[in-house]
Amino acid sequence: MRLMREAKKVKQETIAHLTKVSAPQVSKIEAGKRRATRAFAVAVDDYLGAGGALVNLWEDLNKDGHPVPIWFDWPVIEADAAMLVCYEQSVMPGLAQTPAYASAILHGNQEAVEARISRQAIITGGDRTVPPTLVIMVDEQALHRPVGTSETMSSFQRDAVSRS
Incomplete structure (x- = not known):
């Protein structure tokens, strides 16, 4: 997400405003220290024009209700x-x-x-x-x-x- 955001020259504060979370929370999500909600992934994906890449990643990370990828054992x-x-x-x-x-x-x-x-x-x-x-x-x-x-x-x- 960070790479996509930076490529579009979008600031974390903009993502925070869009998703109604704080800028520090956006930073934690980008660093993998905080889990994003699906709604967050959808909103950011749409805003950045990621073509569903962020939503697909979120879904992969939350398969079968598990909060981590199935391959992460x-x-x-x-x-x-x-x-x-x-x-x-x-x-x-x-x-x-x-x-x-x-x-x-x-x-x-x-x-x-x-x-x-x-x-x-x-x-x-x-x-x-x-x-x-x-x-x-x-x-x-x-x-x-x-x-x-x-x-x-x-x-x-x-x-x-x-x-x-």
Whole structure:
């Protein structure tokens, strides 16, 4: 999108005004840090005269209701890693979440919770003789920010203490 926008000499502020999002949000969408809505993709595609390219890309990235491309198999990539490093500012990373915590974050989507928790086999050994080194940096507030019920937080904190 950025290449198309710059080729037409259109500013992010123009896209922001057109789509009714902030210019920083447009920047994050272009950098892949924020997910665009389909309406956003349609509006920008029309404005830039992209001939459906941006809409087709959006649809490819959201096939079958999945928010990432079907070809992007993150658990496989993680399973081959020698070291996993993650930084979270707001919540605990998925590799450190309990099922109850994940359920609260994922709004009770049990399939997504099971997928997230199953990824933890990567750090507990799974099929590998030597699991990857896991480095997690978390803003202290993420440790205290309520997620789900008080029982969810109590069990998360108990589990976190037993893991350390």
